[in-house]
Amino acid sequence: MLRQDCSNLLSAEFPAAIHNYRRPxxxxxxxxxxxxxxxxxxxxxxxxxxxxxxxxxxxxxAAEIDFTGGLAGGDAEAEEEEDEEWRFAVILDGHDSExxxxxFSPTSPLLGTCSxxxxxxxxxxxEDDNFETVAVLQDHEGDVKCVAWHPGEELLASASYDDNxxxxxxxxxxxxxxxxxxxxxxxxxWVEFEGADRIGMLGTSDEVSEEQKAVLELREKxxxxxxxxxxxxxxxxxxxxxxxxxxxxxxxxxxxxIWKNNNFEEQWIEEARLPQVHERPVYALxxxxxxxxxxxxxxxxxxxxYEERWKSGATDKKEPNGDxxxxxxxxxxxxxxxxxxxxxKDGSGTLTEWVAVAEVENAHDVFEVNHVCWATRADxxxxxxxxxxxxxxxxxxxxxxxxxxx
Amino acid sequence: xxxxxxxxxxTIINPSxxxxxxxxxxxxxxxxxxxxxxxxxxxxDDEERREEIDEQEVYDLISTISDPEHPLSLGxxxxxxxxxxxxxxxxxxxxxxxxxxxxxxPTTSACSLTTVIGLGVKVRLLQALPPRFRVDVRIKxxxxxxxxxxxxxxxxxxRVAAAMExxxxxxxxxxxxxxxx
Numbered sequence: 001m002l003r004q005d006c007s008n009l010l011s012a013e014f015p016a017a018i019h020n021y022r023r024p025x026x027x028x029x030x031x032x033x034x035x036x037x038x039x040x041x042x043x044x045x046x047x048x049x050x051x052x053x054x055x056x057x058x059x060x061x062a063a064e065i066d067f068t069g070g071l072a073g074g075d076a077e078a079e080e081e082e083d084e085e086w087r088f089a090v091i092l093d094g095h096d097s098e099x100x101x102x103x104f105s106p107t108s109p110l111l112g113t114c115s116x117x118x119x120x121x122x123x124x125x126x127e128d129d130n131f132e133t134v135a136v137l138q139d140h141e142g143d144v145k146c147v148a149w150h151p152g153e154e155l156l157a158s159a160s161y162d163d164n165x166x167x168x169x170x171x172x173x174x175x176x177x178x179x180x181x182x183x184x185x186x187x188x189x190w191v192e193f194e195g196a197d198r199i200g201m202l203g204t205s206d207e208v209s210e211e212q213k214a215v216l217e218l219r220e221k222x223x224x225x226x227x228x229x230x231x232x233x234x235x236x237x238x239x240x241x242x243x244x245x246x247x248x249x250x251x252x253x254x255x256x257x258i259w260k261n262n263n264f265e266e267q268w269i270e271e272a273r274l275p276q277v278h279e280r281p282v283y284a285l286x287x288x289x290x291x292x293x294x295x296x297x298x299x300x301x302x303x304x305x306y307e308e309r310w311k312s313g314a315t316d317k318k319e320p321n322g323d324x325x326x327x328x329x330x331x332x333x334x335x336x337x338x339x340x341x342x343x344x345k346d347g348s349g350t351l352t353e354w355v356a357v358a359e360v361e362n363a364h365d366v367f368e369v370n371h372v373c374w375a376t377r378a379d380x381x382x383x384x385x386x387x388x389x390x391x392x393x394x395x396x397x398x399x400x401x402x403x404x405x406x
Numbered sequence: 407x408x409x410x411x412x413x414x415x416x417t418i419i420n421p422s423x424x425x426x427x428x429x430x431x432x433x434x435x436x437x438x439x440x441x442x443x444x445x446x447x448x449x450x451d452d453e454e455r456r457e458e459i460d461e462q463e464v465y466d467l468i469s470t471i472s473d474p475e476h477p478l479s480l481g482x483x484x485x486x487x488x489x490x491x492x493x494x495x496x497x498x499x500x501x502x503x504x505x506x507x508x509x510x511x512p513t514t515s516a517c518s519l520t521t522v523i524g525l526g527v528k529v530r531l532l533q534a535l536p537p538r539f540r541v542d543v544r545i546k547x548x549x550x551x552x553x554x555x556x557x558x559x560x561x562x563x564x565r566v567a568a569a570m571e572x573x574x575x576x577x578x579x580x581x582x583x584x585x586x587x
Contacts, residue, residue: 042571098568116568143564161562187562231561279497280505280540281561299540299563301503362498366538368563397536 002303002360002390002402008208028336034384037086038111040099046092046113048129050086094121096134101146105154110134112156113146120158120168122175135175145189151196151224159188165228171264179266181238186231186305189282189298194224195289202308204290212310212326215351218242225271227294229282235274235296235306237354241267274354277304286373293357295390295402297369303392305358305404311351358404364394377403411475413514416483424469424481425488427462459535461491464506467534468527472585474519474578479585485510485523490546502538506531509546520550524560525569525584 026181037049096117103112109125118350120137142161149156156168165181165188194200200219208216219225219239226238243263280299286293294306363369369392381403390402465488469481479487490509496502508527512520528543535541543560545553559565569575 042568098563116564143562146566161558187558300501333538362502366502366536388459 002305002358002404007291025405036089036104038102038104040102042098044093044095044097044099044115044117045395046095046099046102046111048089048092048131049086050089051087061327061338062153070172070319073226090131092131094133095119100144103147103149103156105156106151107149107151110149110154112147112149114147114157114158116143118142118144118160120144120147120156120166122156122168135168135174137166137175137177139166139177140164142187142336145187146191148191148193150193157191157193157226159191159228161187163188163230165191167266167268169264169266176263176264181226181228181268182268183270184228184230184232184234186211188228188230190227190284191228192287194228194286194287195292196224197289198292199224202310208310226268227287228376229285229296229298231281233276233278233280233282234278235278235282235285235294236270237272237274238268239271241269272352272354274306277358277359278302283369284371284373286390288374290374290376290386291389293374294354295372295374297363297372297392299368301362301364301367301369301394302304302367303360303363303372303388303390303402304356306350306354308354308359311353360402363392363402364396364398364400365394370396407585412517412519413475416473416476416478416513418478419482419484421482425462425465427466450480459493459504459539461488461493463533463537464491464493468508468530468587470586472582473513474526474582475520479524480527481511483513485513487511504538504539505540505542506535507542507544509544510549511546512550515550517566518537519555520545520552521559522575522578523582524556525566525575526579528560528566529570529579530586545577559560 021392035051035053037051039047039049087358092111092113095113095115096119097115099113099115101114104110105112106142111123111125111131112120113123114120118138118140120135120140120243122137123129123131124133124134137158140158140160140162142163144158144160146155146159148158154170158166158168160166163182163184163186165184166177167179168175169178171178199222200216221242221318222240225240227235228238229235274294278296278298278300279302281294282298284298285294285296292308295303296306297303323338372390374388374393377383377389388404390404392400392402429468465481465486469479471480471486472478473480473483473485476483486508490511492507494505494507496504508531510520510524510527512523517523524543524545526536528541531539531541531543544557547553550556559569
């Protein structure tokens with residue numbers, strides 16, 4: 001159940017960038033002793049902003065800055081500081097039209113940006129305020145709506161108006177597309193990776209069967225999954241096929257790979273689809289790093305929360321995938337072949353199911369909702385450690401905070 | 407000069423043949439109803455009336471838009487047709503969102519101004535209808551060879567917003583909408 005929490009509105013109004021005549025479209029934060037904020041603007045430029053944090057040495061995460069001026073019960077000293085201003089640092093010029101999304105890499109000093117000009121740019125911060133263009137990636141055939149980094153690898157995902165998701169990595173010296181995820185029947189509005197700390201884990205996983213354990217191991221090996229949502233009203237889960245599983249006996253149906261670097265290209269499959277609750281384009285989603293719950297929102301004004309669960313009765317399943325027992329009892333070593341999956345029929349997707357566990361209609365009155373994300377609850381009303389709230393923004397110009405009850 | 411136009415000789419519909427609402431029943435206040443009663447129910451009446459936006463009303467909003475090429479209205483050119491307007495009411499009792507779908511018929515299948523006409527219709531409806539209406543403007547199937555592309559652009563709120571920042575497009579759309587009341 002989702003309930004709007006009116007008492008503690010964490011309205012983080014960042015300064016409108018001085019070079020803009022528009023509100024920044026997307027913001028992203030990272031914390032490196034000082035807070036750094038990147039803003040992508042309608043005027044095709046990105047801005048980098050900095051702010052020294054009170055008590056930054058203590059490693060206070062940027063996400064816990066008290067924007068309510070102490071109302072939320074944060075420490076009162078902070079508001080006396082005059083240096084709390086965000087300082088404009090540098091403009092990144094290069095894109096031809098408005099920047100749709102940008103993201104700092106969690107593992108390296110890289111920034112990814114994307115634009116209506118169909119390109120994805122990767123910038124490297126060489127030293128303070130000196131950003132160099134590392135790559136201009138132009139494989140998409142339409143506006144690039146969103147970029148997101150893998151939590152543990154230098155791997156960038158992008159979502160586009162051309163209905164596709166692309167994954168990008170550095171190959172020797174050049175960045176290039178290492179995977180193309182096709183399937184959506186409309187603009188892909190948002191992509192996001194699963195958190196690195198709980199890959200494929202389900203809410204309650206106290207006792208798992210052998211079969212379920214195999215799924216968890218497979219997921220661990222594959223790494224964080226990817227979520228995408230689209231104009232086609234669907235939300236899809238994608239998973240990488242771990243490399244060594246793709247090795248085939250030589251000469252047996254394997255395509256000649258003279259021009260392809262097999263170590264570079266990755267194969268990703270659609271593992272599952274979330275229950276289709278939305279009736280109009282899905283604009284945004286967020287995958288909680290703490291609970292694994294997914295929240296989504298879009299044009300129909302709904303906010304929906306989903307959970308992944310083990311299918312009941314899955315443990316009784318008699319025929320595990322890819323495991324064959326010969327009649328003579330000889331144990332066969334069919335090494336869990338993943339049969340060049342065109343769909344997700346390989347256990348990982350079939351033993352679990354996604355369930356919609358909460359839904360709010362008219363979340364922002366009759367307006368479209370553009371963004372939703374989980375945030376650690378930090379106000380006085382916090383009910384338990386690590387409680388998360390949902391924050392949403394709508395075309396009504398409001399920012400709303402929602403509490404979630406199971 | 408007309409040679410520059412995609413369709414120099416469009417078919418024009420006689421104004422008297424255009425769909426319009428039949429004259430309403432005499433709406434003089436019922437002389438027997440008391441003033442108190444009418445004021446008490448006025449609020450719910452308003453609510454009811456808001457829901458009463460129908461296809462004809464949507465048609466009236468867009469049929470008077472001028473074609474960017476000809477000094478004629480979209481209604482008289484048959485670009486906007488009453489039969490190609492539909493309204494989907496809220497899908498659940500709790501939802502308050504209705505959807506208006508308008509299918510446009512370009513005057514020729516190669517009309518390069520199809521996107522602009524669609525944009526004009528979309529902007530007109532976004533401005534004129536209450537925010538609880540979602541507006542889907544599409545090109546009628548089989549009437550334009552760029553329909554898919556145009557439909558996708560008109561369905562993308564960011565694309566529409568960006569288009570309305572373009573001075574040339576704003577001028578064209580404003581000219582088209584100038585003939586609307």
